[in-house]
Amino acid sequence: MPEFLAHTHDAVEADICLIVEGGYPYVLGGVASWMDALMRASPHVTFHIIAITISSQPKVRKFDIPANVVGILDIVLDVSPAGDRPAYKDRQHIEQGVRLLQEILSGNPDSCFTKLIDLTRGTGLAQAALLDSKPAWTAMEQVYQDLLVDGPLVDFFWTWRFLARSILSIITAPLPKARVFHAVSTGYAGLVGAYARHVTGRPYVVTEHGIYTNERRIELGVASWIFDSGANGFAVGEKPRQLRDVWLSAFTGFSRVSYALADVITTQYRANQNYQLVDGAPEHKLRIIPNGIDVDLYAGVKRCTEPHPPTVLMIGRIVPIKDTRTFIMATSLLRELVPDVVAILIGPEEEDPAYAAGCRSLVAQLGLEATVQFLGRVPDVKEYLARADVIALTSISEAQPIALLEAAATGLPAVTTDVGSCREIIEGFADDPVVGRGGFVVEACNPKATAEALATILLDDELRASMGQIMLRRIPNLYHKERIRHLYEELYSSLEPSARVETKPIRALGTAGRRSLLGKVWPVSKDRLFPARYALER
């Protein structure tokens, strides 16, 4: 057994090591639910979880761990081992290490990631040398000149520190024993997968639900903690490089590393593959495996036949990316067309309490208290699916939303924004055996279009019924969990370990920032891993 594997927390080798960033088992959400379903669907397959988090996030366990999970390892991104104390002779190694970090974060990693792993494992250098030493500071100043010249140094410092330390934290982490490593996104999870691939030689699969870089681009676009500098003053000829560009380049770099080292890259729908190709994914590695749901469970839901007011349902966290505000504004317009309409919002509000409060206050401002209901979490969503007439989804970014698939499986028509695979689910695709539309796809952030589409469905019983029927036929055909389970098991069994790359085991790095064991699972985080607004104190 390789020496580095002997240091892992659990001696049992898992079939699959699932790597997740800021989600399962600590945060509810689409990807976390998908993971839970994936593991429960294959009880004969054993899993080990690597949960990536940061230390400051609230940590409460949100899932019961299935019996086939043999271990959980936390990698805390903002805690990394100090490594060997740098000596004068290490100056060149430090400069080289910082340069490699720069290349990865610049979005053009090539083989820099694997070189960096080999460097840290070969020299024992880690945070103390590559971030905290004087040579590292000098090298960082040069990186600043290259990446954000004349930008705010303090912001660059914290950005660099968080990103570089995250990489160091990942590439110094102990790895659990597993036959296949499976990252459920690129980003940090993809880096862990790539690291495992390089160090263990075991196969590595990356599955992208949404496109990581796109989602980060959206988040960075609205992030209030990023300062837009006026670095070029009144000059309009050249756009100054901004801090958000540094973050975006880093996430692009993470994706490229992940794609380069992955054996197979899967996504859930065709549109995503174009983005993956643009981000450097080799075409021969790409596959599509959609989400799977328990179709039988949802197909058995009996639609409410008793008289009830026209009901629109929206299922999802009350967070900006779901654009709940657009849904509320659409409801206001919809009420003019369907006066007795009822809009029900199901989903947790605690992830972004300020945004949720803003949504409630918008409801009050628009006088929709009698129309819009915030139900939070509900014990059984099927009860509400049975009473609803249409499901709405106003997200500005999605992958293949489980909530939409489950609603569609009950025969509910849908109005969604044109994000992720929503169009494929509603309208089908070129070779789709089920022809016809199961609802409407509208432009994102467009309350008027959303309201009109909803009204069309609510006011036309025949149309609503026919759309529901199309959904009832399309979903079992493509998204049945048994089909998906079979696809994943086939994928896992098709992957063979390659010869492990010989690297020296890392010295003296310890395991700070990692926790593992099954009985006492360490809680995690939210699914965004940016540091909170920071301050340099005297």
Add this chain to the structure above:
Amino acid sequence: MAGINIAIERMTQQKALTSIAAAYFYAALLVAGPWIFTILGIAGLSSTGCTTACDDLTLFRSVVIYNSLFALVVTSPLAFFSGRCVSDQLYAGVTRGAYFVFAAALGVFLLVVCATAVPFYLFAAEMDASVRFAAIQNAVLIGLSWLLIPFLGVIRAHLSLLVAFGINALLMIVLGRMLSEPSAGTLLGAFNASFAITDVILVGTLVRTFSTRVEVQWTLFRFPPEKWELPLAGFAYAVGIWADKVIMWYGAESGGLSVAGVLRTMPSYDTAMFWAQLTSIPVIAVAFVHVETQMSDLFGRFYGRLDQQASLRELSEVMQSLRTCVISSVATLFVALAIVATMTILLSFVFMTEFGLRPAYMSILRISLWAMAFHTSSMFCFVFLLYFDLRRQALLIVSTYAILNTALTLLILQWGQVYYGYGSLIAASATFVLAFSILLRELPWLHYHAFITNNTSL
């Protein structure tokens, strides 16, 4: 301190000569007021003269010198520690733990007194019971005042300090006029009474600022492991100052004076060293008024620009100014100290008698004046490094001086009377070279220290 030295610097910029003189006089009082007033007070008490009780006067002076040595060595680590602790708390806007910090420091000091000074005066020294008691009391009162000084410095209660020590000096002078042929016990009693009033004023100022409520602050106990260098630096600083003197008292072949069995001093060496140290005060006052003001201003600019999202280029400009300020200040202050030393050597024959110096002392005076120039310059480097919170480097400087001063004084002592003081001179000059080198080495890394070494957010 920034507030008051800005005000004094403005006074120095006025056109009237009297205003400029008053500014520097006030600054001198601020930087060395307690010391000056204490010396004045002792001189006042000693001015009673003696015909029969001259041994008592010598015993009184010896006890005060020993207690000053004891108080400096014991209270310096505590003062470095507690001063920084309270300063950090005040910077964070917390005041409720300050009184506890003082109480804890005082408790430690009293424990050390019980463990060392009490048995020393009770069992080792040969003196009357009343003198023993007064000597112990004296050690406590001097130590208490020295513990209080950093606290009042932190809260910028400079005026209270001046008033307290001014009254102290005045009382001693008045009592000195009233007493006739006083015994050692009486002199110590008068000294203690004056210092008790001083301490009451200082404690009163502290109570007025922080209230008497002692709230236990457990963070105090976490402080030493984080900044262990500070108490150690305080100890090394105090040891460095006294090491050569103690060695001379007990090791010199001639010139020693012994009282009460164990209390030995060496007036020829002590007096020369004392006057040499006194000559540094004007230069220290200048540093206080101008250099510290500039440093404070530049530091404020650096962190202000940091808050305003400044670029590396903009921050480097401020850091460059800071570097220039530090290097030019050390160079200028050293030259000023050298000029003062040279002038004093040249003029020493004029005021020799008035200042209690004898021709036999002059060789030591010359050496000690040069030693003073080097040592004070080293201490400027030490203060600058502490300003940048480079504690280990600062500790290295004072430790080097303490070790070299001890070792070289011991070594050179064997070469005879002609070389008395050379140990201290060589130690001070070597320490200055080291201190300036460290400063030059660290100044280009101020960004690094601000962001990495001293960044409490990391």
